[in-house]
Amino acid sequence: METYIQQLIAERIGGNQFGKSTVIYKFEKIKRAKAAAIKEHPNMEIIDMGVGEPDSMADDGVVSTLASEAAKWENRNYADNGIPEFKSAAAKYLDDVYGVKGINAETEVNHAIGSKPALAMMAQAFINPGDVTLMTVPGYPIMGTMTKWLGGEVHNLSLLEENNFLPDLDSIDKDILKRAKLLYLNYPNNPTGAVATKEFFEKVVLFAQENNLIVVHDAAYAALTFDGYKPFSFLSVEGAKEVGVEIHSLSKAYNMTGWRMAFVVGNEKVVSAFAAVKDNNDSGQFKAIQKSGVYALEHTDITEETAKKYSRRHNMLVEVLNKIGFTAKKPSGSFYLYVKIPKGVKGGATFDSAEDFSQFLIREKLISTVPWDDAGAFVRFSVTFLANGEEEEKKVIEEIYNRLSDVEFIF
Numbered sequence: 001m002e003t004y005i006q007q008l009i010a011e012r013i014g015g016n017q018f019g020k021s022t023v024i025y026k027f028e029k030i031k032r033a034k035a036a037a038i039k040e041h042p043n044m045e046i047i048d049m050g051v052g053e054p055d056s057m058a059d060d061g062v063v064s065t066l067a068s069e070a071a072k073w074e075n076r077n078y079a080d081n082g083i084p085e086f087k088s089a090a091a092k093y094l095d096d097v098y099g100v101k102g103i104n105a106e107t108e109v110n111h112a113i114g115s116k117p118a119l120a121m122m123a124q125a126f127i128n129p130g131d132v133t134l135m136t137v138p139g140y141p142i143m144g145t146m147t148k149w150l151g152g153e154v155h156n157l158s159l160l161e162e163n164n165f166l167p168d169l170d171s172i173d174k175d176i177l178k179r180a181k182l183l184y185l186n187y188p189n190n191p192t193g194a195v196a197t198k199e200f201f202e203k204v205v206l207f208a209q210e211n212n213l214i215v216v217h218d219a220a221y222a223a224l225t226f227d228g229y230k231p232f233s234f235l236s237v238e239g240a241k242e243v244g245v246e247i248h249s250l251s252k253a254y255n256m257t258g259w260r261m262a263f264v265v266g267n268e269k270v271v272s273a274f275a276a277v278k279d280n281n282d283s284g285q286f287k288a289i290q291k292s293g294v295y296a297l298e299h300t301d302i303t304e305e306t307a308k309k310y311s312r313r314h315n316m317l318v319e320v321l322n323k324i325g326f327t328a329k330k331p332s333g334s335f336y337l338y339v340k341i342p343k344g345v346k347g348g349a350t351f352d353s354a355e356d357f358s359q360f361l362i363r364e365k366l367i368s369t370v371p372w373d374d375a376g377a378f379v380r381f382s383v384t385f386l387a388n389g390e391e392e393e394k395k396v397i398e399e400i401y402n403r404l405s406d407v408e409f410i411f
Contacts, residue, residue: 012149026355026371033362041366047400049381050368052190054255054335056309058292059302062254065295069288079284081275082111082263086290090248090263093297097223098233107268108241110275111293113285114260115220115249118274119143121281122182122216122245122264125273127152132180136167138191138374140218143184155180158375161340165194169207177211183244185234186218188225191372191380192338193331195229201237208243214270215244221334222246223253223303226311229332235266245270252335253303254296261285261293310335312390313383316397321381324404325411337381338372342409354379365403 009018024032034046057063069075087105094100103109112118119142127133129151135144137156144154155176157167172180185204187196208215217234225231234240245266251257264274296302314330317337321328328339341357344350351357354371358379361367369379387393 029355030358030362030368030370033359034368037363037366040363044366046362046366046368047385047396047403048368049383049385049400050370051382051384052336052370053257053384054252054306055384055386056255056306058255058259059296059299061299062256062292062296062302066288066292069291070286072288075287075291077287079111079287079290081279082109082284083287083290085294086111086263089294089297090265093248093300094233094235094265097231097300098236100233100235103235103265104268108271109263109265110271110278111285111290112247112262112264112278113282114251115218115247115262116142117281118247118262118264118278119184119216119218120146121274121277123147123150123152124281125270125277126181126214130179132176133182133184134167134172134176134180134213135184136186136189138372138378139184139186140190143182143216147182153179156374159189159192159194160375165189165192165338166196166200169203180211180213183208183213183215184218185215186220187232188221188331188333189336190221190334191336191370191378193334193336194338195225195332196232196234198232198237201234201240204234205237205239205243209239213243214267215240217244217246219246220249220252222248223300224307224310224335225333226307226314227330227332241266243267245274250293250296253306255302255306256293256296259289259292261289261296310383313385313393313397316393317381317383317400320397320401320404323401325409327411335383337383338378339381341371341377341379342411344410346408346410348407351377353377367400367403 007016087109090109091103091105094103123143123146127147127150131152132155133147134155136159147154159165223231234246245264247264249262318328318330326339341351341354354373354377358369358371361369369381372378387396
């Protein structure tokens with residue numbers, strides 16, 4: 001029975017219509033399709049290629065550091081805006097892995113309880129009603145969502161295959177640019193797996209300077225690269241620190257998804273504004289987890305081994321999909337493979353959207369992917385599927401081939 005509380009809910013999340021929507025969102029549709037497929041095929045195991053998080057445990061050294069640090073009396077209290085040891089480790093990590101020198105650990109680094117809240121708080125620090133955030137699509141929406149909640153607007157920049165999945169900055173209308181404050185980028189990219197070039201980032205810096213923009217580069221997958229493409233930081237480009245910040249996450253690179261550990265680094269004023277907002281949102285991550293983060297950042301071999309695993313899995317998956325008729329291209333970074341969908345199945349279903357194809361894969365083949373229809377019709381395969389070692393990986397990939405090769409796709 002509806003109470004007065006329904007009338008008090010904020011408009012930003014639906015107001016008096018909150019909870020009444022009949023719209024089923026993408027990930028809920030996937031969840032429901034999985035449940036239906038399992039019920040219909042109880043003897044067939046779901047191959048989950050849609051999971052956007054690592055399949056492995058954190059390194060033993062990270063776990064043991066947490067255990068020992070959690071037992072220390074001095075780590076029991078509020079961390080507020082972070083411990084100096086983590087900030088110093090983050091600055092050194094940027095130097096060691098990305099060649100970014102001269103980061104002031106005290107004023108140009110601040111930790112976050114994961115990159116998701118960091119992105120949300122970045123909007124809180126800068127967006128007023130009427131301001132614009134420039135967002136790439138398809139992509140991770142949180143900064144755009146928060147922008148709208150704050151009364152701002154989102155201008156989408158499509159990531160198209162013909163442009164190597166880089167945004168066309170020259171396409172932005174001048175009236176939009178006059179009101180724009182934030183430019184969100186994410187490379188290596190989720191979901192496309194695309195990487196950015198030095199030349200592109202140099203253009204971004206110049207573009208930001210000319211249009212008074214703050215660049216927020218989400219570098220969650222920056223360390224997961226392969227085949228000669230080295231980990232690359234936006235901040236390594238001349239002038240980048242004058243126009244923006246980079247957000248690094250330990251979730252993907254160190255198998256620490258649930259640990260919630262990240263850091264914002266770059267322009268001192270932007271970091272300071274973020275820290276002011278953060279100070280009013282949380283009381284800092286548990287110090288023992290920050291100490292574990294220090295251990296992780298000092299052991300980059302953890303990430304290197306993880307990247308080798310994903311590279312190997314990408315090789316196998318690309319080979320199998322192309323054998324079936326897809327045009328799959330191995331990315332240079334991330335654990336995502338972004339593939340254009342077929343038009344249909346010979347003598348069977350047709351696919352008008354990526355969502356149609358994704359639902360077909362789940363219901364008919366028990367293979368879970370994530371569909372994207374924002375800029376063309378693509379599905380995202382994640383190579384974070386559960387498999388213990390190379391032999392199990394081969395079995396999973398072989399099973400994908402077996403399930404998909406019994407139909408003829410039309411492209």
